[in-house]
Amino acid sequence: MELVRLSGLQRLARAAAVGLALAFAVLPLLWVVSIAVRPGTQAVYPISILPTSLTLDNITGVLFASNGIGLGPYRNAAFYGLSSAVITAVASTLGGYALARYSMRSGEALLIVILALSFLPSASRIVPLFILTSATGLYGTAQAVILAYAAGSIPLGIWLMAGTFRQIPVRLEQAARIDGAGTVLTMRRVVLPLAIPGILVVATLAFIDGWNSFSLPLILIPKAAAQPYTVALQRYIQEIGYGINWPLLSAGSLVALLPVLSVFAILQRRLVRVGGLGGAIRG
Amino acid sequence: MKLDIEGLTVEYGQVAAVHGLNLTVGHGELVALVGPSGCGKTTTLGFITGFIRPKAGRVLFDGVDVTALAPQRRGIGYVFQDYAIYPHMTVRENIRFPLDAAKKERKQAERDVDEIAGLMGVGNLLARRPHQLSGGQRQRVALARALVKKPVILLLDEPLSNLDAHLRVEVRAEIRRLQLDLKMTTVFVTHDQSEAMAIADRVAVMSDGNIVALTAPATLYTRPPSLFSARFIGSPQINIWATDGPDEALARRVIQPLVRDGGAGLLVGVRPEDVEIGTGELEAVVTLTEPLGRDFLVHLTVGPSSIRVLVPAEEGQHLKLDDNVRMRIEPSRLHLFDAATGRRVEIDAAGARRLDESAQGDGGLAS
Numbered sequence: 001m002e003l004v005r006l007s008g009l010q011r012l013a014r015a016a017a018v019g020l021a022l023a024f025a026v027l028p029l030l031w032v033v034s035i036a037v038r039p040g041t042q043a044v045y046p047i048s049i050l051p052t053s054l055t056l057d058n059i060t061g062v063l064f065a066s067n068g069i070g071l072g073p074y075r076n077a078a079f080y081g082l083s084s085a086v087i088t089a090v091a092s093t094l095g096g097y098a099l100a101r102y103s104m105r106s107g108e109a110l111l112i113v114i115l116a117l118s119f120l121p122s123a124s125r126i127v128p129l130f131i132l133t134s135a136t137g138l139y140g141t142a143q144a145v146i147l148a149y150a151a152g153s154i155p156l157g158i159w160l161m162a163g164t165f166r167q168i169p170v171r172l173e174q175a176a177r178i179d180g181a182g183t184v185l186t187m188r189r190v191v192l193p194l195a196i197p198g199i200l201v202v203a204t205l206a207f208i209d210g211w212n213s214f215s216l217p218l219i220l221i222p223k224a225a226a227q228p229y230t231v232a233l234q235r236y237i238q239e240i241g242y243g244i245n246w247p248l249l250s251a252g253s254l255v256a257l258l259p260v261l262s263v264f265a266i267l268q269r270r271l272v273r274v275g276g277l278g279g280a281i282r283g
Numbered sequence: 284m285k286l287d288i289e290g291l292t293v294e295y296g297q298v299a300a301v302h303g304l305n306l307t308v309g310h311g312e313l314v315a316l317v318g319p320s321g322c323g324k325t326t327t328l329g330f331i332t333g334f335i336r337p338k339a340g341r342v343l344f345d346g347v348d349v350t351a352l353a354p355q356r357r358g359i360g361y362v363f364q365d366y367a368i369y370p371h372m373t374v375r376e377n378i379r380f381p382l383d384a385a386k387k388e389r390k391q392a393e394r395d396v397d398e399i400a401g402l403m404g405v406g407n408l409l410a411r412r413p414h415q416l417s418g419g420q421r422q423r424v425a426l427a428r429a430l431v432k433k434p435v436i437l438l439l440d441e442p443l444s445n446l447d448a449h450l451r452v453e454v455r456a457e458i459r460r461l462q463l464d465l466k467m468t469t470v471f472v473t474h475d476q477s478e479a480m481a482i483a484d485r486v487a488v489m490s491d492g493n494i495v496a497l498t499a500p501a502t503l504y505t506r507p508p509s510l511f512s513a514r515f516i517g518s519p520q521i522n523i524w525a526t527d528g529p530d531e532a533l534a535r536r537v538i539q540p541l542v543r544d545g546g547a548g549l550l551v552g553v554r555p556e557d558v559e560i561g562t563g564e565l566e567a568v569v570t571l572t573e574p575l576g577r578d579f580l581v582h583l584t585v586g587p588s589s590i591r592v593l594v595p596a597e598e599g600q601h602l603k604l605d606d607n608v609r610m611r612i613e614p615s616r617l618h619l620f621d622a623a624t625g626r627r628v629e630i631d632a633a634g635a636r637r638l639d640e641s642a643q644g645d646g647g648l649a650s
Contacts, residue, residue, distance in 0.1 A: 176369075178359055181380070185384055
């Protein structure tokens with residue numbers, strides 16, 4: 001949809017701006033890919049932009065070799081991320097519905113506070129979380145990380161779900177009541193199906209947040225076997241004396257990208273359609 | 284099913300939306316609630332459904348108090364102004380929803396859906412989704428969904444206001460036919476007085492949170508019980524002159540044959556179609572003519588007073604601006620109202636005033 005007609009020069013300028021932004025975002029990724037698929041001998045100075053030969057050794061090395069991090073850290077990250085996504089989805093749906101539907105004098109102010117909370121950098125929560133988990137005996141457990149992830153994702157989740165529910169006309173709920181449906185049936189058959197795009201967005205964001213999280217698990221999980229891949233990959237930087245193991249680090253990062261990319265590929269259309277309520281109300 | 288509303292009072296904050304409203308709708312009767320926006324029509328419907336909690340008042344279905352019953356247990360059929368069809372369900376799923384909620388056996392439910400969909404003329408649309416339907420089709424689906432469970436009471440909230448003008452008349456007739464066939468106790472809310480007159484057994488005119496007139500459409504038109512309903516019902520609007528004030532001369536002159544006391548404190552009304560022009564003792568000047576099709580609406584002045592007259596087109600087209608015409612008003616066509624209360628006033632054979640006992644006042648000129 002072209003809202004404004006652009007002259008030839010303006011088009012050129014636009015293309016250049018888009019190209020620059022794209023390069024900024026994509027080039028580092030391509031660089032990671034380029035390093036990840038070349039033999040280790042080509043990852044030392046002087047370094048070529050394109051690999052002269054391709055290999056999957058780095059990737060299999062990260063996942064299966066004795067100096068690799070194995071599948072475990074990815075499994076851990078997936079478990080923490082998915083658990084946080086489920087908790088976030090449930091809590092955000094309940095909280096968002098309450099804020100959207102029940103008139104509270106402080107409702108709007110509460111929403112602003114909640115949104116502000118979601119902008120807090122996760123680093124600012126580390127020390128309080130460390131003290132909190134130590135005091136409650138949760139330190140080092142999966143529950144500690146999952147709850148910490150979810151606590152970080154729920155504010156934005158509630159905000160997004162409140163917006164989703166506000167787009168669903170109250171009339172539809174009243175219609176369901178008049179049609180004889182109680183609270184549970186109204187929710188299950190009318191409200192939740194219409195909120196699914198929003199719930200998917202919230203769960204996806206929470207999963208990606210958890211999957212990518214580094215500083216929280218670094219502090220909260222001392223045991224190597226329970227650490228996610230983000231912390232495990234750090235070993236390739238830390239092992240001083242051998243230098244940074246760029247090929248394995250890149251291969252490990254590449255593997256970590258795959259779930260995120262596939263989630264977007266699968267949900268793309270539903271994510272964009274958030275709030276597709278065509279036909280509920282006239283017009 | 285007989286519907287009774289007793290002493291309904293609803294307040295939003297400090298503002299009274301409805302105060303002390305009483306209404307009885309007999310079995311199989313259709314009552315239209317009509318009035319300007321904000322008069323409490325939809326609030327009254329909301330009370331019947333149970334969504335609106337009143338400050339005071341009861342609602343009874345066949346004499347049983349259901350005031351405390353949850354909306355989903357009242358067995359009401361409701362058609363919303365904007366239809367409120369479930370957008371994620373097919374037409375079939377929409378219409379079946381009330382039966383699913385009632386845990387009706389699936390096969391029987393499907394048969395019921397087919398039957399009501401056929402009756403409403405949407406049998407060929409059952410597989411479609413709401414966004415693929417026209418406004419008129421959505422309206423029928425909403426009606427089918429409201430009727431499929433055979434509701435005890437049918438409530439219609441401005442069901443025609445989102446339709447095109449020609450569809451409106453058509454669907455109005457269909458709703459009425461269906462309602463008569465099914466003998467469904469029905470409350471029909473509208474702000475359109477002609478719609479209310481056309482469809483209802485009785486029309487309840489609402490103003491400022493109460494019913495100011497409740498009577499058969501014909502009576503409402505020929506013997507409006509109050510000034511407000513006289514003004515609200517009928518288009519073009521009734522002419523009203525006060526016997527005190529700028530219209531004094533004209534008002535007193537036209538009621539002279541009726542009253543002996545000179546007529547102080549009265550409002551005199553005459554409908555535009557009840558004025559004859561061409562003969563008579565009153566002299567008037569034409570200030571505007573508006574062709575309306577079959578009739579012309581002619582604006583006249585008599586001294587300082589203005590008057591709207593409806594004349595047949597063949598007469599109206601000969602009238603020009605600033606023409607002098609003669610006109611006459613048959614005294615039996617006059618409507619008299621008390622200027623202080625707005626209540627209808629009848630004049631007996633001896634020329635004495637008598638307040639119409641059936642009418643409720645609505646504040647006279649002030650309202």
